[in-house]
Amino acid sequence: MIIDAARAAASQLFSPEFRTVFLKTLGLTLLALIALWFGIREVFDWLAMPWIDAMLPGLPAWTGWLGLIAAIVAGVGLALGLALLIAPATAIVAGLFLDDVAEVVEKTGYPHDEPGKPVPVLRAIVLAIKFFGIVILGNLLALFLLLVPGVNIAAFFLVNGYLLGREFFEFAAMRFRSEQAAKDLRRRNAGTVFLAGLVIAAFLAVPILNLLTPLFAAAMMVHLHKAVSVAELRPAVARA
Structure with a gap:
């Protein structure tokens, strides 16, 4: 079921x-990443640079290499931050374009089925913002767990x-049922x-390809929701 949906x-x-x-999805994902990148860079500058500037002037001249080390660490930190921002960017795009993706999937893959109904715009925006916040918090947790031996990268995948x-499954399910029924x-x-x-x-962990995560995830979960719905109907049909 899962492999078929992913394929x-x-x-x-x-x-x-x-x-x-x-x-549209690729363009908005790139814009979201750029905006988040500038945001995290400003936060980093605000938190780290005053500390670095205060530390270096009082040190002997021969310790100037600490500035270089600090710059390298900053670069690595920002690069890691950008990698972790893919998931929040996916959350933003999902709320805006999932219905567009779902509509294409349903028309091409299930032309004889009743089409789903888009989630109301205001509710979709609220859910997207909520999803974005949860993903930010989850990935901050994963970032801290990267420092724990034996957990590391597994934390990123599990979170x-x-x-x-x-979230993607519930988004797909809400095109056909109420929010509570989807949950x-x-x-x-x-x-x-x-x-x-x-x-x-x-998919999110593959560089470059991960820019298409919102598109892939939305399409996959539309297929999976269809498969799960059919599987749940079979016992009822057999009893009838």
Whole structure:
């Protein structure tokens, strides 16, 4: 089920039907990353640079190399920060374009099924902001856990696998059911959704390709929601 959904989503990424939403999603993801990059750089400058400037003047001249080390550490920190910003950028784009992606997937993959209904714009914005905040907090936690031996990179996959899987699945499900019903469906299939989220987290970890994470994740979860819905209907049909 999960592999089929991931394969179907990946095969659609560069299809002609996806071209318009592909360009919009990629463009907005890049803009979100640039904005977040400048934001984190300003925060870093505000927190770190006064401390560095205060430290260096009182040191002997031969310790000037500390400035170089500080600059290198700052560069590494900013690069790591940018890598971790992909997930929050994905959260922003998801709330704005998931319905566009879902509509294309439903028309091309399930032309005979009843199409879903877009989440109301205001509610979608609220959910996107909430999702963004949760992902920021989750990735800050993952960043701290990177320092813990034996956890390290696994923290990144577990945190993002859970958060992205949960939110993208619920977004896809809410096109066909109420918000509470979408949450209930996700809880009943928590293991499947989490494993699908790990696939998204793995996609997120691939440089360059991860810029397409919102597109891939949204398409994958539309396919997975369809598969899960059919699987839940089968026992009811058999009993009837």
